[in-house]
Amino acid sequence: MNLNTEIKGLGYPILCLHGHPGSGRSLSVFTNHLSQHYQTIAPDLRGYGKSRSKGDFQMEDHLTDLESLLDRLKVERCLLLGWSLGGILALELALRNPQRYDGLILIAAAARPRGNHPPISWQDLVFSGVAGIINGIKPGWQWNIETFGVRSLFRYLISQQTPLAYQYIASDGVLAYLQTSKAAERALYRALRSGYNRLDALHQLTLPCLVLAGANDVHITAASSEETAQAIKQCQWRCYPNTAHLFPWEVPDQVLKDIDTWLKTLGNNYSH
Known part of the structure; x- marks a missing residue:
C-alpha cells in the first residue's frame, strides 16, 4: 500500500x-x-x-x-x-x-x-488518563506533572519528568496513539x-x-x-x-x- x-x-x-x-x-x-x-x-x-x-x-x-x-x-x-x-x-x-x-x-x-x-493497576490507568487530558490542554504544566504525571504510566515511559518531555507527548504522542x-x-x-x-x-x-x-x-x-x-x-x-x-x-x-x-x-x- x-x-x-x-x-x-x-x-x-x-x-x-x-x-x-x-x-x-x-x-x-x-x-x-x-x-x-x-x-x-x-x-x-x-x-x-x-x-x-x-x-x-x-x-x-x-x-x-x-x-x-x-x-x-x-x-x-x-x-x-x-x-x-x-x-x-x-x-x-x-x-x-x-x-x-x-x-x-x-x-x-x-x-x-x-x-x-511492572503490573498495571487501575490507579495507573486513572492517573494516566487525567494526566494525559490535562497535558493535552496545557502541555508541560509542572503542576500536572507533579500531581498526576509522576503517578501515571508516563513514569515508565520517561524517567525525567520534565516539561519538555510532556510537550513532546502532547504534540507528537497523543494523536499517534489515537490513530x-x-x-x-x-x-x-x-x-x-x-x-x-x-x-x-x-x-x-x-x-x-x-x-x-x-x-x-x-x-x-x-x-x-x-x-x-x-x-x-x-x-x-x-x-x-x-x-x-x-x-x-x-x-x-x-x-x-x-x-x-x-x-x-x-x-x-x-x-x-
Whole structure:
C-alpha cells in the first residue's frame, strides 16, 4: 500500500521509522534536526497515522510497504533510523537487503526484545488518563506533572519528568496513539507471542550501526539493546542514565549530538 509519508530536507536520504503506537510525526525530534543536512523520509506505517489499512496484516507487510516506498521515491541507497518497533523493522530491512542500506541507527530497539514492565493497576490507568487530558490542554504544566504525571504510566515511559518531555507527548504522542489501529496492535502482538528473536542473524550485518538505549527502559530493556549491539560487527553503543523508553524526548540534545557524531564517522559521502 502507499504509505502517508513526510519528506523533509535535501541530501543523502534517511528512512526514519516510528514505533508502536506512533506515526511519522512522532519522529519530529529526529527529522527536524537531521533534515538540515539530510533528506528525512518518515512514513506512517501501515495501520498507523494516516496510512489506514483494511483488515488484518502481518509484520512482514510493513517491510514490503517500506521497500515499495523507497522504490516509488527512486531511493536506491539510504541510511536507516528506527525507534522501538521501527528499529526492529529497520533491522529486518537491513537483513533482507543489506546492499541497499549504508548505516543503521537503532533507538530503544533489540533483535531479541525483552521487557520488565511492572503490573498495571487501575490507579495507573486513572492517573494516566487525567494526566494525559490535562497535558493535552496545557502541555508541560509542572503542576500536572507533579500531581498526576509522576503517578501515571508516563513514569515508565520517561524517567525525567520534565516539561519538555510532556510537550513532546502532547504534540507528537497523543494523536499517534489515537490513530493507531487495532489491526496494527494485533500484528505486533502476534509477532511478540511468536517469540521474535533475530540475534543469530546479526552476524550477517556488515554495515555500521549505532545502538542507543535508556537505562531505565522497561518496554525494551537496555540489556536487550546492548545484547544486540554486541552481536553486530561494526557497532557503537550508548546508554543514557536516568532515562526510559522515550529517552529522545527526555535528553534530545544529547541524543542528537551523539547521532551527529556517529554520522560524521561515515564520511562525507552521506552528508549534504
